[in-house]
Amino acid sequence: MNEKYDHKEIEKKWQKKWQEDGIYKTPDFQSDPTKPKSYVLDMFPYPSGEGLHVGHPKGYIATDIYSRMKKMQGYNILHPMGWDAFGLPAENFAIKNKIHPRIAVEKNIKRFKEQLSKIGFNYDWNREINTTDPGYYKWTQWVFLKMLKKGLAYESFEPINWCPSCQTGLANEDLDGGLCERCGSVVEKRPMRQWVLKITEYADRMLKDLDKLDWPEHIKEAQRNWIGKSEGTELEFKIKGNNSPQPPLKLRGGEQSEGELGIKVFTTRVDTLFGVTYLVLAPEHPIIEKLKDSKIENWNEVEKYIKETKAKTEIERTDAKKEKSGVEIKGIKAINPANGEEVPIFVADYVLANYGTGAVMAVPAHDERDFKFAKKYNLPIKQVIIPRLIDKSNPHIEGKETIFRDAVIVVVKNPKTDKYLCLKWKKHPWVTFVMGGIDKGEGAIEAAKREIEEETGYKNVKFIENLGLAQSEFYAAHKGVNRVAHTRNLFFELVNEEKSKISEEESEIHEIEWRSFDEIQNSDMTHSEMPLILDGLKKGMKPYTEEGILFDSGEFTKIDSETARERITKKFGEKVTKYKLRDWVFSRQRYWGEPIPVVHCQKCGVVSVSEKDLPVTLPEVERYEPTGNGESPLENITDWVNTKCPKCGSPAKRETNTMPQWAGSSWYYLRFIDPKNSKTLVDPEKEKYWAPVDVYVGGDHAVRHLIYARFWHKFLFDIGSVSTIEPFARLEFLGFILAKDGKKMSKRWNNIINPDDIVNVWGADTLRMYEMFMGPFENTIAWNDDNLIGVRRFIERIWKFSLIAKKTEEGNNNQKLENLLHKTIKKVTEDIENYKFNTAISTMMIFLNELEKLDHTSNVSKTVFDTFLKLLAPFAPHMTEEIWHGFGHKTSIHLEEWPKFDESKIKEENTLITIQINGKVRGQLEIKTGASEETVKEKALNLSEIQKWLADKKAKKVIFVPDRIINFVI
């Protein structure tokens, strides 16, 4: 062996040998059925024209290490690799470089494979798949046909997202903030014929089953958000003409049966039903058309508004920050089913047509958006939910009488001085605003003015704003009763300082004090309403969107929100569940995708291509640029398009839309199990053996791919093609590698680092270890050339050590070393299992440091070193294999058995105990493991450095944690 570790020669040699020996071939079933299987999968790459950068292999290295360990532990490993090659990027690359996408993909795959092979992965290339291979996409098409048969695929003519630059329709999942996720163009809404998959049918199951998955919480959360389940109530508001008081409007006979006309609304907060002050329809709401000729008085205005809305882009329309707009539909009113109140109806674009019922009951007092709208159009705001404020410093006293009352708290500001009128109580330690009860028959503002004059003498005040209503519960010490008060918090300003005389009685109770805003904010004012008042003064009135107690709500008054929702729903509506998730727009007007396997027959309509005629292959064409007219380029290939109806034989046309990029990747993990089967998608026996994927590794795609794949998988489960309800049991999230400059690696920034270069200079094993040692696997970290040297040094030190290490059993097995070895086995094994590769590597570094120290005095036995090599083998497969053979072994280290640790050897003879005095570290003590408190205490107290601190004081308390710490409290 050479003194210097020559990675180039060694890596080449072993990669060739492993290939020849086929050590990574995966048998479908293990001869010993008691041995378990493990399916370890990476998200397969999209073979782009740019080739791999160093970020790509990070996940592949992790699964390589993991699966190598699993294999050594006796698992039957399925660890395959393939290519996701349909879709826009490949097609655009081909157009730009003027080659056929098929050729481009072939070239790119070849390049990717070369790059990957240099890193020394253990893939079983016999199972390679490619989504653009007709033998593969035959089954993608097959799944589509099954969905069609079950009614889960359907044609739709609804407006969908259209990217004018990519010239294709897109699914909701393909948008990023209203922009095309691919090219960043503003997406338009375009009505067009398209194929749609009913993913919504699976929304609930996909949501529920998330709980069963061992996935990172943030990904599950992203999926929950995307599915967006909300439970609420649907109820109907009847419509009535302005001038025809009774009865409500009826539909005229004809196509629709006669009945009262109504608007259905969906709400998650029926508890606010009594606070409805108007209704809002989405501009697309169909009822508007129905009402048009009869009742709408201002049709021109309404029509104009609807047209304007349609002209807006989706982003313009859904920008929450923009000012709300809308138009009242004059001539009709809606009737609140709860109290019979008539409220106006508006059309406004802040209501979305495709969520809920496309109509909303507006409760401005309790909803941000309705509030903004109501403020703008000066609509009434009626508070019906009030917060419940319990005064903790003056709680109700049991046994005392409880008195309800309506009250006002009056904030009076002197605009000249910017100070607020407060009362300092003489017999109680209180500072309050003016306050008092509302007398019978008296209005709140009236009561407030009366109280101001009675308590402070000020005669001329002006009402400014309502700061909100609350129910406060406290013990009124001055009256000796428990109080439940509905307090209106009102804000006034002094007009002038004219005063009347205050009664003696009043001036006995309190004195006036003017305080600045800061003072009222920071001092202890007695009201439990203070947060509400301060907020109101600072920001003006805001809608109260939390739950509380119902107010002014007929028979439901005083009930809490939750109970009220149940009861009101029962009485006036119906409980419903809605999802944000929309059906999956599944057709693309582009060439490079799986043809959708149906034909359009003049007689029979849409007819499936029969299964035996699958795959419907993509025709070879000269021109495959998008047409831009909303049709696929396939439209022009007449001899492909024109065909016969499989049902009746009459002339028919093939469907020319193709499937989106995400189709092939929605089930590929199943094909790896049985990649060459031409009879079925996956052999059931093999599927039962291998499924589900035990560990799935990848980044990004938190929503799209993982939602789609779960949906397809559940469908395949329903039709009996797979035996599990979820495809990926465990998911490990991969953090990206950024370029040195902290930016994303891209051609645009010219900062791409090619793994080939790193492998050349530093070697594959160094690249592998560096990427794993960078930090926690899920962290996004910038590449740093400087740190490569660290792992390279580590590798060279092992190499050098192997040259001097004993190759026989003669070595002296020092007990300390053996102890460390077993600890190392334990830690490395657990860390790989948990994808904590960075700490696994540091543990091995510690072990090597120790080895080198020891070597001066003793030799290390072959067994110890062999064991260490095995631990290292998954990380540095080339170097360990070379050393292994140098030690005289004839078979591959990667087929060895994974070391097991011996619990008894991990226990140390002596432990270092920390001695603390009052929690501060004052010394250490080495003592036999498991020593008793008495022994430790005695020894510790005898140490001079401890005596120094204790002086003559005695410990009040001693805390002892065996083998860890002793703390004297003095």
Next chain:
RNA sequence: GCCAGAGUGAUGAAAUUGGUAAACAUGCGCGACUCAAAAUCGCGUGCCGCAAGGUUUGUGGGUUCAAGUCCCACCUCUGGCACCA
């Protein structure tokens, strides 16, 4: 705005789940080897202090013998959702 996660040296980070904060590595400083440099090896390296010692995990408070870890409030960053009623 809502939801989730995170804030620790110059840098990437570690910390047995409440028990010596900064393991491991990079960088930096000093030294050895060398004519010299690189490589390699040795020592040092949170901050203040000559030292004894003090002090330190985003900020402020709390629980505890003991807090990076638990609780409360706030600030900042990252990711997801966002006019979804």
